[in-house]
Amino acid sequence: MKKERFDKLVKSIAANPLWYSTYKITHKDGFEVHTFGEKRNKSLDEAKALFKEKGYKGEEVYDIANKLNNQDKLCNGYYTFLYNSEKDKISIGTFMVGYAYASRKNRFYPLVRKEPILAWTKHIYAFKRTLKNTRSPRIQLGRLFLTFIPEADDLIIKTLYNIDYVPEARISYRYHLNTKDEYEALDSYVGSKIPEVLKHYKPDTFLTLYKSLKNYTILESTSNSLFMNHKILNTLSIDPFASNNFYTENLSKLKDIHYDLFVLALSNKITDEEYKSILTISESNDIEDINMAREILNFKLENGSN
Numbered sequence: 001m002k003k004e005r006f007d008k009l010v011k012s013i014a015a016n017p018l019w020y021s022t023y024k025i026t027h028k029d030g031f032e033v034h035t036f037g038e039k040r041n042k043s044l045d046e047a048k049a050l051f052k053e054k055g056y057k058g059e060e061v062y063d064i065a066n067k068l069n070n071q072d073k074l075c076n077g078y079y080t081f082l083y084n085s086e087k088d089k090i091s092i093g094t095f096m097v098g099y100a101y102a103s104r105k106n107r108f109y110p111l112v113r114k115e116p117i118l119a120w121t122k123h124i125y126a127f128k129r130t131l132k133n134t135r136s137p138r139i140q141l142g143r144l145f146l147t148f149i150p151e152a153d154d155l156i157i158k159t160l161y162n163i164d165y166v167p168e169a170r171i172s173y174r175y176h177l178n179t180k181d182e183y184e185a186l187d188s189y190v191g192s193k194i195p196e197v198l199k200h201y202k203p204d205t206f207l208t209l210y211k212s213l214k215n216y217t218i219l220e221s222t223s224n225s226l227f228m229n230h231k232i233l234n235t236l237s238i239d240p241f242a243s244n245n246f247y248t249e250n251l252s253k254l255k256d257i258h259y260d261l262f263v264l265a266l267s268n269k270i271t272d273e274e275y276k277s278i279l280t281i282s283e284s285n286d287i288e289d290i291n292m293a294r295e296i297l298n299f300k301l302e303n304g305s306n
Contacts, residue, residue: 002120006083006090009159010034013081019149020079030085036149038077044098047074051099057107065099065108074099075111079149090120092156118144120160124173141170169203186210195265197275209262219255253290257282260297270300 013036014023022037047068054061068074075098082091095114102109116127116135126144127135143166144157154166161167161176168182175185182203187193190210198206212218261279264270278300282293 002088002090003083003085005160005162006032006081009156010081012155012159013149013152016151019151032083032085034081036079036081038079038149040072041076041078042071042073044073044076047099051108051110056109057105061108062101065101079152087121090118090160091116092118118156124160140173142167142173142176167203169207171207195268195272195275197272198262198265200279209259210266212259213263213266216259219259253294254282257290257293257297260301264297264300274300 013019014034017023019039020036021039021041022035024035026033026035047065050061050064050068054064065074075096078095078097080091080093080095082093083089084091093114093116095112097112098110099108100111101107116137118127118140119125119137124140125137126140128138130136144153157167158164161173162178163176163180165181167176167185169186169189171185171189175188176182179185179188183194183199186203186206189207194206201209208218257278261270261275265275278293278296281289281296284290
Protein backbone atom coordinates (compact mmCIF):
# COMPACT_ATOMS: atom_id res chain seq x y z
CA MET A 1 0.00 0.00 0.00
CA LYS A 2 2.74 2.49 0.95
CA LYS A 3 4.69 1.77 -2.22
CA GLU A 4 1.60 2.28 -4.36
CA ARG A 5 0.91 5.65 -2.76
CA PHE A 6 4.58 6.61 -2.96
CA ASP A 7 4.64 5.82 -6.70
CA LYS A 8 1.45 7.78 -7.27
CA LEU A 9 2.83 10.76 -5.34
CA VAL A 10 6.18 11.12 -7.09
CA LYS A 11 4.55 10.49 -10.47
CA SER A 12 2.02 13.28 -9.81
CA ILE A 13 4.74 15.75 -8.79
CA ALA A 14 6.95 14.81 -11.75
CA ALA A 15 3.97 15.49 -14.04
CA ASN A 16 4.09 19.19 -13.02
CA PRO A 17 7.48 20.46 -14.29
CA LEU A 18 6.65 24.06 -13.38
CA TRP A 19 6.93 23.05 -9.71
CA TYR A 20 10.65 22.21 -9.84
CA SER A 21 13.90 22.93 -11.68
CA THR A 22 15.54 19.49 -11.72
CA TYR A 23 14.42 15.91 -11.17
CA LYS A 24 16.61 12.92 -10.36
CA ILE A 25 15.81 9.31 -9.45
CA THR A 26 18.31 7.14 -7.53
CA HIS A 27 18.09 3.40 -6.79
CA LYS A 28 20.57 1.90 -4.33
CA ASP A 29 20.53 -0.94 -1.77
CA GLY A 30 16.75 -1.12 -1.45
CA PHE A 31 16.34 2.67 -1.42
CA GLU A 32 14.46 4.61 -4.09
CA VAL A 33 14.98 8.37 -3.92
CA HIS A 34 13.26 11.04 -6.02
CA THR A 35 14.92 14.46 -5.74
CA PHE A 36 13.24 17.63 -6.97
CA GLY A 37 15.14 20.91 -7.15
CA GLU A 38 13.52 24.14 -6.02
CA LYS A 39 12.30 25.97 -9.10
CA ARG A 40 14.49 29.01 -8.28
CA ASN A 41 17.70 26.94 -8.16
CA LYS A 42 20.60 28.22 -10.29
CA SER A 43 24.26 27.38 -10.80
CA LEU A 44 26.47 27.98 -7.75
CA ASP A 45 29.67 28.20 -9.83
CA GLU A 46 30.07 31.96 -9.34
CA ALA A 47 29.77 31.61 -5.56
CA LYS A 48 32.22 28.72 -5.52
CA ALA A 49 34.75 30.74 -7.55
CA LEU A 50 34.28 33.80 -5.31
CA PHE A 51 35.04 31.99 -2.06
CA LYS A 52 37.90 30.02 -3.60
CA GLU A 53 39.60 33.21 -4.77
CA LYS A 54 38.84 35.66 -1.94
CA GLY A 55 38.01 33.52 1.09
CA TYR A 56 34.89 33.63 3.22
CA LYS A 57 35.00 37.08 4.81
CA GLY A 58 35.65 40.71 4.08
CA GLU A 59 33.60 43.67 2.84
CA GLU A 60 34.18 42.87 -0.85
CA VAL A 61 33.22 39.23 -0.36
CA TYR A 62 30.06 40.27 1.50
CA ASP A 63 29.00 42.71 -1.24
CA ILE A 64 29.50 40.22 -4.06
CA ALA A 65 27.93 37.31 -2.16
CA ASN A 66 24.93 39.45 -1.27
CA LYS A 67 24.37 40.22 -4.95
CA LEU A 68 24.63 36.52 -5.80
CA ASN A 69 22.13 35.74 -3.06
CA ASN A 70 19.66 38.25 -4.54
CA GLN A 71 20.03 36.37 -7.83
CA ASP A 72 19.43 32.95 -6.14
CA LYS A 73 23.03 31.92 -6.89
CA LEU A 74 24.26 31.38 -3.35
CA CYS A 75 22.25 28.40 -2.13
CA ASN A 76 20.01 25.73 -3.66
CA GLY A 77 17.15 23.79 -2.11
CA TYR A 78 15.94 20.27 -2.83
CA TYR A 79 12.94 18.17 -1.93
CA THR A 80 13.55 14.42 -1.41
CA PHE A 81 11.06 11.55 -1.46
CA LEU A 82 12.54 8.25 -0.26
CA TYR A 83 11.08 4.75 -0.17
CA ASN A 84 12.86 2.06 1.85
CA SER A 85 11.70 -1.33 0.53
CA GLU A 86 13.28 -3.27 3.40
CA LYS A 87 11.38 -1.34 6.08
CA ASP A 88 8.41 -0.38 3.88
CA LYS A 89 9.03 3.22 4.89
CA ILE A 90 8.35 6.56 3.20
CA SER A 91 10.46 9.58 4.12
CA ILE A 92 10.06 13.15 2.87
CA GLY A 93 12.58 15.85 3.58
CA THR A 94 14.50 18.86 2.30
CA PHE A 95 18.14 19.70 2.04
CA MET A 96 20.06 22.87 1.33
CA VAL A 97 23.46 23.06 -0.32
CA GLY A 98 25.59 26.12 -1.06
CA TYR A 99 26.80 28.92 1.19
CA ALA A 100 25.34 30.84 4.12
CA TYR A 101 26.34 33.80 6.28
CA ALA A 102 27.18 33.51 10.00
CA SER A 103 26.49 36.95 11.46
CA ARG A 104 28.20 36.23 14.79
CA LYS A 105 31.45 35.26 13.09
CA ASN A 106 30.97 37.84 10.34
CA ARG A 107 31.82 35.34 7.60
CA PHE A 108 30.31 32.93 5.05
CA TYR A 109 30.62 29.16 5.27
CA PRO A 110 29.79 26.10 3.10
CA LEU A 111 26.29 24.84 3.87
CA VAL A 112 24.84 21.34 3.67
CA ARG A 113 21.66 21.02 5.75
CA LYS A 114 19.16 18.17 5.75
CA GLU A 115 15.78 18.38 7.47
CA PRO A 116 13.15 15.64 7.79
CA ILE A 117 9.59 16.73 7.06
CA LEU A 118 7.40 13.63 7.10
CA ALA A 119 7.89 9.89 7.67
CA TRP A 120 5.52 6.96 7.33
CA THR A 121 6.68 3.90 9.25
CA LYS A 122 4.16 2.31 11.62
CA HIS A 123 2.51 5.73 11.85
CA ILE A 124 2.76 8.98 9.89
CA TYR A 125 5.00 11.47 11.68
CA ALA A 126 5.71 15.13 11.06
CA PHE A 127 8.94 16.65 12.34
CA LYS A 128 8.46 19.82 14.36
CA ARG A 129 11.22 22.26 15.23
CA THR A 130 12.08 22.35 18.95
CA LEU A 131 13.42 25.16 21.13
CA LYS A 132 16.90 23.67 20.64
CA ASN A 133 16.51 24.13 16.87
CA THR A 134 16.28 20.40 16.22
CA ARG A 135 13.49 18.37 14.61
CA SER A 136 11.34 16.11 16.77
CA PRO A 137 8.78 13.57 15.43
CA ARG A 138 5.10 14.08 16.24
CA ILE A 139 2.00 12.28 14.99
CA GLN A 140 0.88 14.07 11.82
CA LEU A 141 -2.17 16.28 12.34
CA GLY A 142 -4.33 17.58 9.49
CA ARG A 143 -2.66 19.15 6.49
CA LEU A 144 0.99 19.82 5.71
CA PHE A 145 3.05 22.98 5.11
CA LEU A 146 6.46 22.55 3.50
CA THR A 147 9.07 24.77 1.96
CA PHE A 148 10.26 24.38 -1.61
CA ILE A 149 7.21 23.12 -3.50
CA PRO A 150 4.18 24.65 -1.75
CA GLU A 151 1.96 23.53 -4.63
CA ALA A 152 2.69 19.92 -3.65
CA ASP A 153 1.79 20.22 0.04
CA ASP A 154 -1.89 19.37 -0.39
CA LEU A 155 -1.10 16.76 -3.03
CA ILE A 156 1.18 14.92 -0.58
CA ILE A 157 -1.47 14.69 2.12
CA LYS A 158 -4.30 13.80 -0.25
CA THR A 159 -2.21 11.02 -1.82
CA LEU A 160 -0.87 9.53 1.42
CA TYR A 161 -4.25 9.74 3.16
CA ASN A 162 -6.07 8.50 0.03
CA ILE A 163 -8.62 11.33 0.17
CA ASP A 164 -10.00 13.96 -2.23
CA TYR A 165 -10.15 16.92 0.15
CA VAL A 166 -7.66 19.09 2.05
CA PRO A 167 -7.96 18.60 5.83
CA GLU A 168 -8.63 21.69 7.95
CA ALA A 169 -9.07 20.20 11.41
CA ARG A 170 -5.89 19.34 13.31
CA ILE A 171 -6.72 15.76 14.25
CA SER A 172 -4.55 12.66 13.87
CA TYR A 173 -3.99 11.50 10.30
CA ARG A 174 -5.56 8.10 11.12
CA TYR A 175 -9.03 9.66 11.31
CA HIS A 176 -8.61 11.04 7.78
CA LEU A 177 -7.38 7.88 6.06
CA ASN A 178 -9.65 6.71 3.23
CA THR A 179 -12.54 9.05 4.15
CA LYS A 180 -14.86 10.72 1.66
CA ASP A 181 -14.89 14.10 3.45
CA GLU A 182 -13.67 15.73 6.63
CA TYR A 183 -16.94 15.28 8.49
CA GLU A 184 -16.56 11.51 8.11
CA ALA A 185 -13.11 11.90 9.70
CA LEU A 186 -14.63 13.97 12.50
CA ASP A 187 -17.33 11.31 13.02
CA SER A 188 -14.54 8.87 13.80
CA TYR A 189 -12.75 11.39 16.02
CA VAL A 190 -15.91 12.22 18.01
CA GLY A 191 -17.01 8.59 18.15
CA SER A 192 -20.51 9.16 16.81
CA LYS A 193 -22.33 10.58 13.82
CA ILE A 194 -22.17 14.39 13.69
CA PRO A 195 -25.68 15.92 13.43
CA GLU A 196 -26.28 17.37 9.97
CA VAL A 197 -27.28 20.75 11.42
CA LEU A 198 -23.76 21.20 12.83
CA LYS A 199 -22.12 20.83 9.44
CA HIS A 200 -22.62 24.51 8.67
CA TYR A 201 -19.44 24.96 10.73
CA LYS A 202 -16.13 24.56 8.98
CA PRO A 203 -14.28 21.46 10.26
CA ASP A 204 -11.71 23.47 12.23
CA THR A 205 -14.47 25.55 13.86
CA PHE A 206 -16.40 22.39 14.72
CA LEU A 207 -13.26 20.96 16.31
CA THR A 208 -12.77 24.12 18.39
CA LEU A 209 -16.34 23.92 19.68
CA TYR A 210 -15.96 20.21 20.40
CA LYS A 211 -12.72 20.72 22.34
CA SER A 212 -14.37 23.51 24.31
CA LEU A 213 -16.65 20.89 25.88
CA LYS A 214 -13.63 19.89 27.98
CA ASN A 215 -12.05 23.32 28.22
CA TYR A 216 -14.40 26.25 27.67
CA THR A 217 -11.55 28.77 27.77
CA ILE A 218 -10.60 27.61 24.27
CA LEU A 219 -13.50 29.71 23.01
CA GLU A 220 -12.10 32.78 24.75
CA SER A 221 -9.00 32.75 22.57
CA THR A 222 -10.76 31.84 19.32
CA SER A 223 -14.08 33.68 19.58
CA ASN A 224 -13.02 36.49 17.23
CA SER A 225 -12.03 34.15 14.44
CA LEU A 226 -15.16 32.05 15.00
CA PHE A 227 -17.73 34.79 14.85
CA MET A 228 -16.26 37.80 13.02
CA ASN A 229 -18.29 36.82 9.93
CA HIS A 230 -21.53 37.44 11.81
CA LYS A 231 -23.68 40.11 10.15
CA ILE A 232 -23.99 42.51 13.06
CA LEU A 233 -20.34 42.29 14.10
CA ASN A 234 -19.27 42.75 10.50
CA THR A 235 -21.17 46.03 10.21
CA LEU A 236 -19.59 47.57 13.30
CA SER A 237 -16.86 50.15 12.88
CA ILE A 238 -14.26 49.10 15.44
CA ASP A 239 -11.90 51.72 16.83
CA PRO A 240 -8.86 49.79 18.12
CA PHE A 241 -7.95 52.69 20.42
CA ALA A 242 -11.37 52.99 22.04
CA SER A 243 -13.43 50.83 24.37
CA ASN A 244 -16.26 49.17 22.46
CA ASN A 245 -18.56 47.48 24.96
CA PHE A 246 -21.27 47.10 22.30
CA TYR A 247 -18.98 44.89 20.23
CA THR A 248 -17.56 42.99 23.20
CA GLU A 249 -20.94 42.26 24.80
CA ASN A 250 -22.51 40.91 21.61
CA LEU A 251 -19.48 38.86 20.68
CA SER A 252 -19.74 37.22 24.09
CA LYS A 253 -23.46 36.57 23.62
CA LEU A 254 -22.91 34.99 20.23
CA LYS A 255 -20.11 32.82 21.58
CA ASP A 256 -22.40 31.50 24.29
CA ILE A 257 -25.29 30.98 21.87
CA HIS A 258 -23.12 28.96 19.50
CA TYR A 259 -21.71 26.93 22.36
CA ASP A 260 -25.11 26.10 23.87
CA LEU A 261 -26.65 25.24 20.50
CA PHE A 262 -23.67 23.00 19.77
CA VAL A 263 -24.07 21.14 23.07
CA LEU A 264 -27.82 20.67 22.59
CA ALA A 265 -27.43 19.38 19.03
CA LEU A 266 -24.56 17.04 19.89
CA SER A 267 -26.52 15.58 22.81
CA ASN A 268 -29.71 15.28 20.73
CA LYS A 269 -31.58 17.68 23.01
CA ILE A 270 -32.88 19.89 20.22
CA THR A 271 -34.63 19.21 16.93
CA ASP A 272 -33.07 20.25 13.63
CA GLU A 273 -35.90 22.75 13.09
CA GLU A 274 -35.40 24.33 16.52
CA TYR A 275 -31.63 24.53 15.99
CA LYS A 276 -31.98 26.24 12.61
CA SER A 277 -34.61 28.63 13.90
CA ILE A 278 -32.58 29.80 16.92
CA LEU A 279 -29.39 30.05 14.85
CA THR A 280 -31.21 32.15 12.21
CA ILE A 281 -32.57 34.50 14.88
CA SER A 282 -29.09 34.91 16.40
CA GLU A 283 -27.66 35.83 12.99
CA SER A 284 -29.94 38.84 12.69
CA ASN A 285 -28.48 42.33 12.54
CA ASP A 286 -30.92 43.38 15.24
CA ILE A 287 -29.67 43.31 18.83
CA GLU A 288 -33.15 42.47 20.10
CA ASP A 289 -33.19 39.32 17.96
CA ILE A 290 -29.87 38.20 19.46
CA ASN A 291 -31.33 38.75 22.93
CA MET A 292 -34.42 36.79 21.92
CA ALA A 293 -32.28 33.88 20.73
CA ARG A 294 -30.53 33.93 24.11
CA GLU A 295 -33.86 33.84 25.98
CA ILE A 296 -35.21 30.97 23.88
CA LEU A 297 -32.03 29.02 24.56
CA ASN A 298 -32.27 29.72 28.29
CA PHE A 299 -35.79 28.34 28.28
CA LYS A 300 -34.67 25.32 26.31
CA LEU A 301 -31.79 24.62 28.69
CA GLU A 302 -33.99 25.01 31.77
CA ASN A 303 -36.56 22.53 30.43
CA GLY A 304 -33.82 20.16 29.22
CA SER A 305 -35.85 18.22 26.68
CA ASN A 306 -37.06 18.39 23.09
